[in-house]
Structures are given as structure tokens and as C-alpha cells.
Amino acid sequence: MRRLTSLFPSEFLEEHAEELGVVERDRKLQIPAFVWAFVFGFAAGEGRTLADFRRCYNSTADKTLSPGGFYQRLTPTLAEYFSDLVEAALDEVAVPDSVDVDVERFRDVMIADGTILRLHELLSEKYKSRYEEQAGAKLHLLQNATEKTIERFDITHEKTHDSTMFKTGSWLQGRLILFDLAYFKYRRFALIDENDGYFVSRLKQNANPVITKELREWRGDAIRLEGRQIHDVVDDLYRTYIDVEVEAEFKRGLYNGTQSLDTKRFRVVGVRNEDADDYHLYITNLPREEFLPSDLATLYRCRWEVELLFRELKTQYELDEFDTADPAVVEILVYAALLxxxxxxxxxxxxTEVADDEIVFPPERWAATFRSHAQLILSKLGEFLGYSPQPLLERLIEDAQKIHQQRPILQETLATATQPRCES
Structure with a gap:
């Protein structure tokens, strides 16, 4: 329990909640119990309903909250508070598990990616979707695979292009960035190179740069590639690797109201996929002297780490299942999932520290184990923090009784409807 309370000390949780105005002065809401109820309630609950989170809180804190008292606290301010907690934890926690590649050459290996979250259709104005009568948000992550942390996260509407969320600058120096096709842009690659950074991306099907030089010589009557466009020749090749220099034309950013054309030379590598009888094509600025084509394919597989992260969030924490039309609640639930x-x-x-060195913990298996024990951990944490929740029987009575006195339950409705017939 000390491990958890050192990650989020109660004093820090309370002080920051007061700074943002999350809690009232009477302190009726016990903010540490509230935070931990969302953290473990998100893991333990089957439906992840707001009622489930309220029950988690009531089973932990000294005093219970009514449904109205609980729901009125789910505000944009609380969403901001949870976002701050995610930011604070990112500096402390390693995510994901590991990267099995030698990356000592780089200051860091970074992975940029995003995933779509399907939302209630009533949120279509705020969270615009690509499809009519739907709503969708997009979670963008910039993951540091070397330090095993998430460096940045953003939530936008679904139609926000991943590419617009990636900003170039001096922070790129010495870092390797791994992109999927959503981030493909020659100008971006040029800016990374000009900031002394490195990149590897898949080559888009509609990107067809001109080959200026072959970086590997082939014996015999090999097809000459110089002066030809890459996608025009790949279908005629059967060699194990393609390794060429290409020249790409692109537009620079606006300057004094105009955009100038420019060219830049990059390296394109193809690794043959025998099963599909084609090539996986990569574009990069990594030098051939240090990175062979097979090395680039291995490096690019690091991108699978962020895909596993998204899959864990969606399969284990059901991140893409939201049954609420309140945008603040959507953000709260996304941040709760990240927490x-x-x-x-x-x-x-x-x-991992306590177990024997030879024991391996696959991330998804660990996630399932964590979920199955989440309610027990929350109970033990409440005891450690000194909370004395209401007795179980009283909580059962409180949760099970009819809340709205004017709303008849089904049995009452049936009894009223059939009574005249019985009397007649």
C-alpha cells in the first residue's frame, strides 16, 4: 500500500483538489477515497457505470454519497484534476513493459500514435466523427519506448488528424521517432532531420519518390534503379532487400504568405515479405553504415508496443465503451482508465522487483490479474488510509432501495393494473 500512496500521497490529492476547486470547504467529499475509487473501480467494474464508481467510493470512504451528491461532482473541473494526476504519474511509472531492441545509439526512441474512442451519438457536436449520426474522440499518445513512459497525451474529436498533434522542434535532437502512415509528410521528415533527429516510417502507397542512388551493389545483370520511381520498380524486383536514396519534393511552411517548393534526400528500404510476395517499404534518414535494412524492420517493430498499450486499454479497461452524453464524464473516464x-x-x-529474476509477466496477463484483484486492493488501501466505511448490511440496504419515490417499480405497476380485474 505504501507503493500506491507514494505515487499519489493523500496530502497531494487533497491540496491539488482544493487548488482547482474540486472539493468544498466542509470536506464532505473525501478526495483520496474518491480518486482511488475511480482508479480501482475502473479496473474492477464489469459495466464501468457511474453507479459502480459510486459503490466503490461508498465501500471505501467514511461517509457515503447519494447518487445526486456523486453525480454533481463529475464536472469539467474534475476532468482537469484527473488530467493533472495522469501528468503527475507519467513521470513516475514505466509504461509499457519493455522494448527488446538495442537503442543505445539514440537519446530516446519515441512512438507517436492515436486511437479512436466511440462515444454516445448525442456528443456528435463536440466530438465530431467521420460518420454521420455518430460521435467519436481520439486519444493521442507520444510514448517514450526507451524510458518506458508516456510523454504526452491529448484527447480530441475523431476528425482531428494525428499529424496535426505532432510538433517538431529542438526536442527532437538525438531522438528516433517511429511513425505510422497517419503521420507521413515529407516536410515533417525534413524538419526532424534539420533538428538533428531521426525517423522511420512506412512509405505511403501514393508516395512515389525518384531514386537517385542505390546504396547496395548487386552482382550480375541486376535491374538498374537510378532515375526511376520506387513504386514503379518494386513489382519487378525479387532481391531480399531494397536499399536506395530517393529525392522527395514538398512544400515548406508559409513564410510571408507564400509556400516555397523544396527537395530533400532520404533513404528508402524494402524488406521482402515472402508470404505476401511483396516488400515492406520504409523511409528514414538513418545511415546505411550503421543500420542495415533488417535493423530498420526490427526498429519499426517497436511500434507494436503502443498498439499493445491501446489494445490493453480497450480490452481490459473497455476504454471505447462510453454510455454517457456528458462530455466532462467522457474525459473523466478516459483519464480514469489511464490512471x-x-x-x-x-x-x-x-x-517484478520482489519476484525471482527468471519470472516473466506478460503485460496483458498482468492486466487481467490486476483487474481480478482490484476490489481487494481497494479494500486494503482503504484500511491502510484509515477509512471506516459504513457496515456492509447498511450499504446493501441503501443501494438496493427504490430512490425515486414517485417512480413505481414493475411489481407495483403490475399489481395496480391487475387489481380491478381480480376484484371484479
């Missing part, structure tokens, strides 16, 4: 993930990985770090 659950971070706390889960922090506990995985503790388990």
Missing part, C-alpha cells in the same frame, strides 16, 4: 493503467504498471514494477 488505472499507470497504477497497474506501478504495481507490476513492485511485483
Amino acid at each position: 488505472s493503467l499507470l497504477v497497474s504498471r506501478d504495481l507490476l514494477g513492485l511485483v
Whole structure:
């Protein structure tokens, strides 16, 4: 329990909640219990309903909250508070588990990606979707695979292009960035190179740069590639690798109201996929002297780490299932899911430290284990923090009784409807 309370000390949770105005002066809401109820309630609950989170809180805190008292606290301010907690935890927790590639050459290996979250259709104005009568948000992550942390996260509407969320600058120096096709742009690649950074991306099908030089010589009557466009020749090749220099034309950013054309030379590598009888094509600025084509394919596989992260959020924490039309609640639930993930990985770090060195903990198996024990961990944490929740029988009575006195339950409705017939 000390591991968890050192990650989020109660004093810090209370002070920051007061700074943002999340809690009232009478302190009726016990903010540490409230935060932990969302962290572990998100992991433990089957439906992830707001009622489930309220029950988690009532089973932990000294005093219970009514449904109205609970729901009125789910505000944009609380969403901002949870976002700040995610930011605070990112500096402390390793996510994801590991990258099995030698990356000592780089200051860091970064992975940029995003995933779509399907929302209630009533949120279509705020969270615009690509499809009519739907709503969708997009979670953008910039992951540091070397330090095993998430460096940045953003939530936007679904139609926001991933590419617009990636900003170039001096921070790129010495770093390797791995992109999927959503981030493909020659100008971006040029800016990374000009900031002394490195990149590897898949080559788009509609990107067809001109080959200026072959970086590997082939014996015999090999097809000459110089002066030809890459996609025009790949279908005629059967060699194991393609390794060429290409020249790409692109528009620079606006300057004094005009955009100038420019060219830049990059390296394109093809690794043959025998099963599909084609090539996986990559574009990069990594030098051939240090990175062979097979090395680039291995490096690019690091991108699978962020895909596993998104899959864990969606399969284990059901991140893409939202049954609410309140945008603030959507943000709260997304941040709660990220907090659950971070706390889960922090506990995985503790388990790894204690266990024998030869024991391996696959991330998804660990996530399932964490979920199955989340309610027990929350109970033990409440005891550690000194909370004395209402007796179980009283909580059962409170949760099970009819809340709205004017709303008849089904049995009452049936009894009223059939009574005249019985009397007649």
C-alpha cells in the first residue's frame, strides 16, 4: 500500500483538489477515497457505470454519497484534476513493459500514435466523427519506448488528424521517432532531420519518390534503379532487400504568405515479405553504415508496443465503451482508465522487483490479474488510509432501495393494473 500512496500521497490529492476547486470547504467529499475509487473501480467494474464508481467510493470512504451528491461532482473541473494526476504519474511509472531492441545509439526512441474512442451519438457536436449520426474522440499518445513512459497525451474529436498533434522542434535532437502512415509528410521528415533527429516510417502507397542512388551493389545483370520511381520498380524486383536514396519534393511552411517548393534526400528500404510476395517499404534518414535494412524492420517493430498499450486499454479497461452524453464524464473516464493503467504498471514494477529474476509477466496477463484483484486492493488501501466505511448490511440496504419515490417499480405497476380485474 505504501507503493500506491507514494505515487499519489493523500496530502497531494487533497491540496491539488482544493487548488482547482474540486472539493468544498466542509470536506464532505473525501478526495483520496474518491480518486482511488475511480482508479480501482475502473479496473474492477464489469459495466464501468457511474453507479459502480459510486459503490466503490461508498465501500471505501467514511461517509457515503447519494447518487445526486456523486453525480454533481463529475464536472469539467474534475476532468482537469484527473488530467493533472495522469501528468503527475507519467513521470513516475514505466509504461509499457519493455522494448527488446538495442537503442543505445539514440537519446530516446519515441512512438507517436492515436486511437479512436466511440462515444454516445448525442456528443456528435463536440466530438465530431467521420460518420454521420455518430460521435467519436481520439486519444493521442507520444510514448517514450526507451524510458518506458508516456510523454504526452491529448484527447480530441475523431476528425482531428494525428499529424496535426505532432510538433517538431529542438526536442527532437538525438531522438528516433517511429511513425505510422497517419503521420507521413515529407516536410515533417525534413524538419526532424534539420533538428538533428531521426525517423522511420512506412512509405505511403501514393508516395512515389525518384531514386537517385542505390546504396547496395548487386552482382550480375541486376535491374538498374537510378532515375526511376520506387513504386514503379518494386513489382519487378525479387532481391531480399531494397536499399536506395530517393529525392522527395514538398512544400515548406508559409513564410510571408507564400509556400516555397523544396527537395530533400532520404533513404528508402524494402524488406521482402515472402508470404505476401511483396516488400515492406520504409523511409528514414538513418545511415546505411550503421543500420542495415533488417535493423530498420526490427526498429519499426517497436511500434507494436503502443498498439499493445491501446489494445490493453480497450480490452481490459473497455476504454471505447462510453454510455454517457456528458462530455466532462467522457474525459473523466478516459483519464480514469489511464490512471488505472499507470497504477497497474506501478504495481507490476513492485511485483517484478520482489519476484525471482527468471519470472516473466506478460503485460496483458498482468492486466487481467490486476483487474481480478482490484476490489481487494481497494479494500486494503482503504484500511491502510484509515477509512471506516459504513457496515456492509447498511450499504446493501441503501443501494438496493427504490430512490425515486414517485417512480413505481414493475411489481407495483403490475399489481395496480391487475387489481380491478381480480376484484371484479
